[in-house]
Amino acid sequence: MLVFNCTKAFAAFIADAQGAPVETPSIRMIADDPSFCDGTAMHWVVHLVKIARRNCVIAMHVRSRYAIVMVGVRKGDFSGFVNAFCHRLVNEMVFLCAEEGLVGEEYASLVAENFVDKHQVILACVRGDRSVQAHINDVSLALESEAGDMGGLPVGPDEAFDFGRHVNALLRTTRESRDSFYPFEVMCEHWFEDVCVEIVDPEVLDRLSEEKTVPDNVIVLADYRK
Numbered sequence: 001m002l003v004f005n006c007t008k009a010f011a012a013f014i015a016d017a018q019g020a021p022v023e024t025p026s027i028r029m030i031a032d033d034p035s036f037c038d039g040t041a042m043h044w045v046v047h048l049v050k051i052a053r054r055n056c057v058i059a060m061h062v063r064s065r066y067a068i069v070m071v072g073v074r075k076g077d078f079s080g081f082v083n084a085f086c087h088r089l090v091n092e093m094v095f096l097c098a099e100e101g102l103v104g105e106e107y108a109s110l111v112a113e114n115f116v117d118k119h120q121v122i123l124a125c126v127r128g129d130r131s132v133q134a135h136i137n138d139v140s141l142a143l144e145s146e147a148g149d150m151g152g153l154p155v156g157p158d159e160a161f162d163f164g165r166h167v168n169a170l171l172r173t174t175r176e177s178r179d180s181f182y183p184f185e186v187m188c189e190h191w192f193e194d195v196c197v198e199i200v201d202p203e204v205l206d207r208l209s210e211e212k213t214v215p216d217n218v219i220v221l222a223d224y225r226k
Helices: 008-014 078-099 105-118 130-150 156-167 183-196 202-211
Strands: 002-006 042-051 054-061 067-071 122-126
Touching (some): 002 008, 054 130, 054 183, 078 105, 130 156
Parallel strands (some): 002 042, 002 122
Antiparallel strands (some): 042 054
């Protein structure tokens, strides 16, 4: 399951005319949600900010604090947001895991299919987390500074990913982790355990760690949706 814990700002932005699909959760705290505790769901906090007169969406993975920044999400288009988000997530993780020597290019399609199979159920609810929100605010400030220095916001997913590589390589700390960590490293580990470990041949891992092959293909999540 894929859970989008929406701040009030993003919930109001993404809801359609009938107020769907954002729900009010029965469990107030993300940390108390059984699907978060047992790892059966991938939880993200999603927030909306306005920078340079444009709506910018910042989604942050709760466990790793990995951030995905999206510019150009249409108001009231939840389906469009989900498809664009999943497309970004799969592509970024395929690239980063290959770069880290965790999964080679030959596994890209299988990884994408396994992600879709595991996270077909999608839930959106109005719920936040103070610690995650503090890190989202940091990303927002960095994005505002980037827009000022570069004369505009990132254009397209490639530039957004380049920006994300910067903020996801900044050291973070949480109450749950005594040691500082890099979000992209923790996210790669989580992604590998969640969608890769079942399909990757352990015998190739040593070779991959030496080659660190970076894929140049693009995964389109819609191709794998039934």
